[in-house]
Amino acid sequence: MTKAPIPPMNPMDPRGLAEETAARLRADVIAGHFRPGQRLSEMRLAADLSVSRNTLREVFRLLTREGLLVHAPNRGVSVAVPSMAGVLDIYRVRRLIEVPALAQAWPRHAAVPRMAEAVTEAIAAQAAGDWRRVGSANMAFHAAIVALTDSPRLIAFFAQAVAELRLAFGLLDSPEQLYAPFLHENSIILDLLTAGETAEAATRLASYLDRSERVVMTAFARLENGALRG
Amino acid sequence: MTKAPIPPMNPMDPRGLAEETAARLRADVIAGHFRPGQRLSEMRLAADLSVSRNTLREVFRLLTREGLLVHAPNRGVSVAVPSMAGVLDIYRVRRLIEVPALAQAWPRHAAVPRMAEAVTEAIAAQAAGDWRRVGSANMAFHAAIVALTDSPRLIAFFAQAVAELRLAFGLLDSPEQLYAPFLHENSIILDLLTAGETAEAATRLASYLDRSERVVMTAFARLENGALRG
DNA sequence: GGACCTTAAGTTGTTCAACAATCAATTTGA
DNA sequence: TCAAATTGATTGTTGAACAACTTAAGGTCC
Numbered sequence: 001m002t003k004a005p006i007p008p009m010n011p012m013d014p015r016g017l018a019e020e021t022a023a024r025l026r027a028d029v030i031a032g033h034f035r036p037g038q039r040l041s042e043m044r045l046a047a048d049l050s051v052s053r054n055t056l057r058e059v060f061r062l063l064t065r066e067g068l069l070v071h072a073p074n075r076g077v078s079v080a081v082p083s084m085a086g087v088l089d090i091y092r093v094r095r096l097i098e099v100p101a102l103a104q105a106w107p108r109h110a111a112v113p114r115m116a117e118a119v120t121e122a123i124a125a126q127a128a129g130d131w132r133r134v135g136s137a138n139m140a141f142h143a144a145i146v147a148l149t150d151s152p153r154l155i156a157f158f159a160q161a162v163a164e165l166r167l168a169f170g171l172l173d174s175p176e177q178l179y180a181p182f183l184h185e186n187s188i189i190l191d192l193l194t195a196g197e198t199a200e201a202a203t204r205l206a207s208y209l210d211r212s213e214r215v216v217m218t219a220f221a222r223l224e225n226g227a228l229r230g
Numbered sequence: 231m232t233k234a235p236i237p238p239m240n241p242m243d244p245r246g247l248a249e250e251t252a253a254r255l256r257a258d259v260i261a262g263h264f265r266p267g268q269r270l271s272e273m274r275l276a277a278d279l280s281v282s283r284n285t286l287r288e289v290f291r292l293l294t295r296e297g298l299l300v301h302a303p304n305r306g307v308s309v310a311v312p313s314m315a316g317v318l319d320i321y322r323v324r325r326l327i328e329v330p331a332l333a334q335a336w337p338r339h340a341a342v343p344r345m346a347e348a349v350t351e352a353i354a355a356q357a358a359g360d361w362r363r364v365g366s367a368n369m370a371f372h373a374a375i376v377a378l379t380d381s382p383r384l385i386a387f388f389a390q391a392v393a394e395l396r397l398a399f400g401l402l403d404s405p406e407q408l409y410a411p412f413l414h415e416n417s418i419i420l421d422l423l424t425a426g427e428t429a430e431a432a433t434r435l436a437s438y439l440d441r442s443e444r445v446v447m448t449a450f451a452r453l454e455n456g457a458l459r460g
Numbered sequence: 461g462g463a464c465c466t467t468a469a470g471t472t473g474t475t476c477a478a479c480a481a482t483c484a485a486t487t488t489g490a
Numbered sequence: 491t492c493a494a495a496t497t498g499a500t501t502g503t504t505g506a507a508c509a510a511c512t513t514a515a516g517g518t519c520c
Binding site for chain 2: 058
């Protein structure tokens, strides 16, 4: 009699109402349905989401750990306010993880097809003018790059950082400026990888991240100036 | 009239009963008070910790996210069972984060004194024969290395990985074999850093991690063989 | 005798209701 | 006008209840 060693566990697909609701609220937050810094009332949000206050509290713990919400004791949770320091930190993490992941990648890794899918999906979404879908596809591309490492911890950590970054992107207007110049770059990086030119692909990705960071930071600085002036 | 922008929030020090209890349970798990894979009954553990079942559930969420506990739906949570694959992954993460952190470090960073404190603490604990304290000090040394980056995300991520690693260490007997050969190495790395020889310090740390990984993995393999036979 | 179904006990998942603790705003008082 | 006290609302925590599920035991049928 052999006992099943480990019950399969994928933290992404919803197990139970709490994580299911967490996925729903996470999508809402990333989509910008709440203003940054907005306080989330437990009673009211629990009613809106049709879950109990206890379950919503578990959801809050989840998303607070992910950096999408912030928790002030006895004052409840509110949507995180992205900062330039935070964006800078996230890009640093991206560079640290993504570039070596690509440099040491095996060109026939199982994640490569996922990168290809993300590229075509991004192009299709761009043609359809759906910039939110473009953003999702772009992030899926980079998540696939990290998946090249086969490291569960790096993958989870990166997913978290990306979620925070998308929250920051939601603040900026004209998202097409953010993604449009980089879609073709993804395709080039993918080609270099499949051709086995991993070193070339890695340097290309590094410059990609540098430019992307600069674009985002300037847009962010413009936004903060505007917010300060009024 | 200026309103206080953000109330300070450090997730490490206990705010509220849940995080306080989480710290308590985390220490128990790392100290090896539970067998790996042991199921944790909600009712019983809630009674032992003198908290309600709801609060304990929030604690479970916390520690599950940290990788110390695993959650099986409708079957509750159990203590994570460290695996060789997991240890390998953690060392990979350590190399990826620690080595660049040291290479790019500023020799007069605020975290350098913390590294020095950790070194002296480890030596004192070694003299006292308190190997658990040696382990804590050693991990504090490496946490300080990561703190050189000033990246909140990297610091939090690394702390999590280190907690998992200590859980794995708890399985092994003869912990003195794990730490003893490396205490002096810490001191050398610190000296190199303060002397401004960051590149030298980084390569030294890299070889440190390689050797440490090898020691831990062989001890782990011996353990798994013994577990299978006995 | 062994495999399969059924039942039963125990545990987890979720909700509800209550109360204490804390914070924000308003009112009161000098 | 400014400071202190009160009020109102929200969060923090607990306890109990019930449904859903897992597991183990017991019984039935071949």
